[in-house]
Amino acid sequence: MSNIDRRTLVKGSLAAMMAGTTFSRAALAQSSEPILLGVSGPLTGPNAQYGTQWKQGFDLALDEITAAGGINGRKLAYQFEDSQSDPRQSVAIAQKFVSNPAIVLELGDFSSPASMAASPIYQRAGLVQFGFTNSHPDFTKGGDFMWSTSVSQADEQPLLASYAVRRLGLKKLAVLHLNTDWGRTSRDYFVNAAKEYGAEIAVTEGYIAEERDFRSTLVRVRDANPDGLILISYYSDGALIARQARQVGLKQVICAASSVYSPKFLELGGEAVEDVHVGTRYFPEDPRPEVQKFISGFKKKYNGLEPDAFNAYAYDAMNMAAAVVRIGGTDRKAIRDAFTKVKDVPSVIFGTATFDVATRRVKGAMNAELVVRKGQFALWDGKPT
Amino acid sequence: MSSWLDYTINGLIVGNVYALVAVGLALIFGVSRLINFAQGSIYLVGAYIGWVAVVQLHTPLPLTIIVVAAAAAVVGLIIERFGLRPLQNSVRIAPLLATIGISFVLDQLVMLTFSPNPRALPSQLPDVRFQVGGGTIGPLDLLIAGVGLTSALLLFVFLRYSKLGWAVRAASQDRDAAMQMGVDVNRVNQAVFGIAAALGGVSGMLVGMYYNQIDTAMSLQATLKGVVAEVVGGAGNVPGAVIGSLLLGLVESYGVAVFGTSYRNLFAFLLLVVVLVLRPNGLFASARQAPPEPLTGTFIAPSRPVRIPRWALLAAAAIFAVLPFFPVSFYVLQTLINAWLLGMLALSLTLVAGTMGQVSLGHAALLAIGAYTSALLSLTLSVPVGLAVIGGGLMSAALGTLLISPSFRLRGHYVSIATLAIGEIVSLVILNWESVTRGPIGISGIPPLSLFGYDLISPSSIYWFSFAVMVVLALLQGRLLGSHLGRSFRAIRDDDIAARAYGLSLNRYKSLAFIFGGFAAGVSGGIAAHLYSYINHETFNTQQSILALTVVILGGLGNVVGAIVGAVALVGLPEVFRIAAEYRILIYGIVLLLLVRFRPQGLLGTI
CATH class of the missing domain: 1.10.3470 (ABC transporter involved in vitamin B12 uptake, BtuC)
Structure with missing residues (x-):
């Protein structure tokens, strides 16, 4: 046995003894202390907006969970650590969470580099990393403690392709995508599905997240002569592209991925996003009870603010966490096992969510075909635009 | 062929946007030989002050511009007085670091005040579009071009013909000599920072209106592109900064045309490296100009290191x-x-x-x-x-x-x-x-x-x-x-x-x-x-x-x-x-x- 290994063993047993004493103390306080979840996500830095949206979704879900009596009489709470979506900080946060015995489950991080850098730490320590926005195809391959409710792009993009090609009848598409792991994966699934449905891909253009000016890109798009533009974008860049497309005189149908589904898309895009088609997972008038509860609760808590896709992901994730903790209790390994047992959790995005144990993801996202009409998202009435 | 005309026009339009930041950077560099990394943050502050004026106070455009310029100038004066003036006798690198620290502080203050969510900053100009080539341009394009060119021209005249302008140029050539000749260098610095900050603030607001979007991440990008444009044009050279910006916009646009969108910034930075290698003083530096850096190593001043036993x-x-x-x-x-x-x-x-x-x-x-x-x-x-x-x-x-x-x-x-x-x-x-x-x-x-x-x-x-x-x-x-x-x-x-x-x-x-x-x-x-x-x-x-x-x-x-x-x-x-x-x-x-x-x-x- 090597020197390093022996030292680690000695240290490991010391740590185990110390952990043991903390656990027994924790057990004493069990009835009054809340059950704690760790959240690693951006509150400052370039992605700070998404962290604040997470918080809104989490807080709403927690209010409802508490009002319903908590988890077996105990409150559920979270500790949010700001990672700035930076892998250097997310690994430190991971060590902080795994060595805090009070934390039973971890949520996040936001970006793939930050999340997947922390995965080995969570996996080795045996704490579930529940990444609810992690669509990177390799995220859940990090180990059996990595679980995700992020809508798989293998699921979502064919739905969008079907909306664009089969329902809207577009035959020749220009695809503009964020050149990130998410945008790139999405683009590939979209292109495959669209070709299968019989459409031609005229041009694909990847742009970096900081890009603001798309005029030259749109000249390329115009020269490819498509009959529809597909935006695999977030709401801020999606709104920019739509505005500039209309400004340079492109009149083609625009069809966007669900990640633009946000009141901000309407605010930032203004008149330019009128008639933009969006494939989403839910819509405001959706009669499903979980959607109505989410939207009315959200508006009530945040002074009439409309929730967006990231709010919904966070809300669903907290509800899923609560469902898992209800089954698994506060033991980390039992919580991991609970992910395989939890069934039909009400969800805004999935209707009811059940994990596929092999991929550790949830399949079967709901589908709603929306269009922007008079500055509001509305269910598409089947009329061409 | 018509596409090339469109790429050219688009390049000029974006270059126009870069020019607003580059001019402010050039002005400050010209006087204090300092790359002001806080310029992007002033631009950010200007955009948000503009938002408050337009959305909350409903000010008309001319008043908005005046309010933003004045408020940003005050920020610039504060930075100069409390952030940079105390450092003027210390190592040359210290002010550079100070501007980085100031940009952290300003960006964070804006983020904490306004939340990191992007906001819409509606344009107050009528929404008419003029057909140019295959695309259109709007009144805001013209206003941005106007502001960029006018400010460059005004600065040029100010530096060349006014007394304070002479003082600015004297101070930029040799600070100690200027002081001996009775130039109040602090006042010069103040004037320069005030002007550059006012310009930076207004440009942030205009660019925010242009894209109908402002967010706290815009500061670093603005600084990066502004620095590139400024150096291409010749650091410290105000008209050069405008031309450098237009050139940068053109190169990016042609890069997109030939290779695709994801190569865009690659061309911007390649342009910069090529210009630096071939003409280190920028494209428009005159031969008479004094060397841009002192010949000896005052950039990093030696000090007595702490001896640790x-x-x-x-x-x-x-x-x-x-x-x-x-x-x-x-x-x-x-x-x-x-x-x-x-x-x-x-x-x-x-x-x-x-x-x-x-x-x-x-x-x-x-x-x-x-x-x-x-x-x-x-x-x-x-x-x-x-x-x-x-x-x-x-x-x-x-x-x-x-x-x-x-x-x-x-x-x-x-x-x-x-x-x-x-x-x-x-x-x-x-x-x-x-x-x-x-x-x-x-x-x-x-x-x-x-x-x-x-x-x-x-x-x-x-x-x-x-x-x-x-x-x-x-x-x-x-x-x-x-x-x-x-x-x-x-x-x-x-x-x-x-x-x-x-x-x-x-x-x-x-x-x-x-x-x-x-x-x-x-x-x-x-x-x-x-x-x-x-x-x-x-x-x-x-x-x-x-x-x-x-x-x-x-x-x-x-x-x-x-x-x-x-x-x-x-x-x-x-x-x-x-x-x-x-x-x-x-x-x-x-x-x-x-x-x-x-x-x-x-x-x-x-x-």
């Missing part, structure tokens, strides 16, 4: 070496691992920037090269991880030195800008060279660190490994600096003409410094890759380069122990301030500013 260093090393035996949490160990990794990067940069005087702003590129090389070697060629990390270091040394070699003839700020551009180029090549780097998908499943067949997985073993590597690199570097090589490096830094007269080959010594520095940084990147198991083009970004420079300046340029102390401080401080949640980066910025203010030569002093 050998026993204290040994004791500190021993304490850190046995730390994992004590019941410290894994979180503390992980934070220190981050500090050791940053420490290796800082060792590299303190050699290149401090000892050699080549202040690099693109050092994260060396991390990226090392990380990708090591990850790919171990994944695709199954090279043992220990060897792969060394391979990463060697590749970083070779490729880094090769990439930087064209800019060996540059001096002072120009080196920083060239390295900034090279750093961006490396990151964009990683993004676009998909057959090798897997593009935006990144590399996942990188095997963990291992040594002689034993996996280093526990935090303690990774801690010891990274600490040992860093200590070895530090000892090697200390040895290097004590030899004739170290003396030659410092000689070149302090006076390259004298050094050359003594027969030192500048290029050869600069190459040696970059080879050694590149190796240390590459090893750090390689270890990080195996530690994270996943990397992509965003893992090692510009913020890392700026952080490394901050560490080096904080510790004391050229100071080996200082680099490590600085790394521990700057990894540790944001973690210590974690309790302050959203406020922590703000506090970090303020602490940084105070350190620069009261200890500009760094904690342990320049060597």
Whole structure:
């Protein structure tokens, strides 16, 4: 046995003894202390907006969970650590969470580099990393403690392709995508599905997240002569592209991925996003009870603010966490096992969510075909635009 | 053919937008020889003040412009008075660091006041579009062009024909001589900062209206593009900045036309490097112009370094070496691992920037090269991880030195800008060279660190490994600096003409410094890759380069122990301030500013 290994063993047993004493103390306080979840996500830095949206979704879900009596009489709470979506900080946060015995489950991080850098730490320590926005195809391959409710792009993009090609009848598409792991994966699934449905891909253009000016890109798009533009974008860049497309005189149908589904898309895009088609997972008038509860609760808590896709992901994730903790209790390994047992959790995005144990993801996202009409998202009435 | 007309028009329209920032940067550089990294933050502040005026107070456009200009000018005056004036007699590098600290503080204040969510900033001009070529332009395009050109023209006239303008130019040529002739240099600086800030604020507002979108991430991008445009046009040259901006816009637009959108910034930064190499003073510098940097090394002033007794260093090393035996949490160990990794990067940069005087702003590129090389070697060629990390270091040394070699003839700020551009180029090549780097998908499943067949997985073993590597690199570097090589490096830094007269080959010594520095940084990147198991083009970004420079300046340029102390401080401080949640980066910025203010030569002093 090597020197390093022996030292680690000695240290490991010391740590185990110390952990043991903390656990027994924790057990004493069990009835009054809340059950704690760790959240690693951006509150400052370039992605700070998404962290604040997470918080809104989490807080709403927690209010409802508490009002319903908590988890077996105990409150559920979270500790949010700001990672700035930076892998250097997310690994430190991971060590902080795994060595805090009070934390039973971890949520996040936001970006793939930050999340997947922390995965080995969570996996080795045996704490579930529940990444609810992690669509990177390799995220859940990090180990059996990595679980995700992020809508798989293998699921979502064919739905969008079907909306664009089969329902809207577009035959020749220009695809503009964020050149990130998410945008790139999405683009590939979209292109495959669209070709299968019989459409031609005229041009694909990847742009970096900081890009603001798309005029030259749109000249390329115009020269490819498509009959529809597909935006695999977030709401801020999606709104920019739509505005500039209309400004340079492109009149083609625009069809966007669900990640633009946000009141901000309407605010930032203004008149330019009128008639933009969006494939989403839910819509405001959706009669499903979980959607109505989410939207009315959200508006009530945040002074009439409309929730967006990231709010919904966070809300669903907290509800899923609560469902898992209800089954698994506060033991980390039992919580991991609970992910395989939890069934039909009400969800805004999935209707009811059940994990596929092999991929550790949830399949079967709901589908709603929306269009922007008079500055509001509305269910598409089947009329061409 | 008509498409080319459209690409040209689009390039000019974007160039127009860049010009607004570049003019402000050029003005400040012209007078104080300072790249004002806070200019982008003033632009951000201007955009949000504009939002308050338009959306909350419903002011008409002319009044909005006046309000924004006045408020931004006040911000500029405050920065000058309290951020920069106290530093005017300290090291030349201190104000640069101060502007970075100020930009942290301003960006955070805006984010805390207005939340990080993007906002719409509606244009107050009528929405008419004029058909030009295949596209259209609107009144806002014309207003932006008008503001850009008018301000450049006004500044030109002001500098050439007004008395205060003469004072500004005199102060920019020779500050001491201007003072002896009775020019109130402080007043000149005030005037310049006020004007530049007013311009920056108005441009942020106009660009916000142009895109109908403002958010807190716009500041760094504005600074980057503005710096590129300004340097292309000739640093400190106001009309040159406008032309440089238009050229930058055109090159980007044609780049998109020929190669596609994802290559856009690649062309912007290649343009910059080409211009710097061929015409280091910018395209429009006149032959009569005084050399842009002083001939001797006043950029980095020597100071008396703090002498740390050998026993204290040994004791500190021993304490850190046995730390994992004590019941410290894994979180503390992980934070220190981050500090050791940053420490290796800082060792590299303190050699290149401090000892050699080549202040690099693109050092994260060396991390990226090392990380990708090591990850790919171990994944695709199954090279043992220990060897792969060394391979990463060697590749970083070779490729880094090769990439930087064209800019060996540059001096002072120009080196920083060239390295900034090279750093961006490396990151964009990683993004676009998909057959090798897997593009935006990144590399996942990188095997963990291992040594002689034993996996280093526990935090303690990774801690010891990274600490040992860093200590070895530090000892090697200390040895290097004590030899004739170290003396030659410092000689070149302090006076390259004298050094050359003594027969030192500048290029050869600069190459040696970059080879050694590149190796240390590459090893750090390689270890990080195996530690994270996943990397992509965003893992090692510009913020890392700026952080490394901050560490080096904080510790004391050229100071080996200082680099490590600085790394521990700057990894540790944001973690210590974690309790302050959203406020922590703000506090970090303020602490940084105070350190620069009261200890500009760094904690342990320049060597």
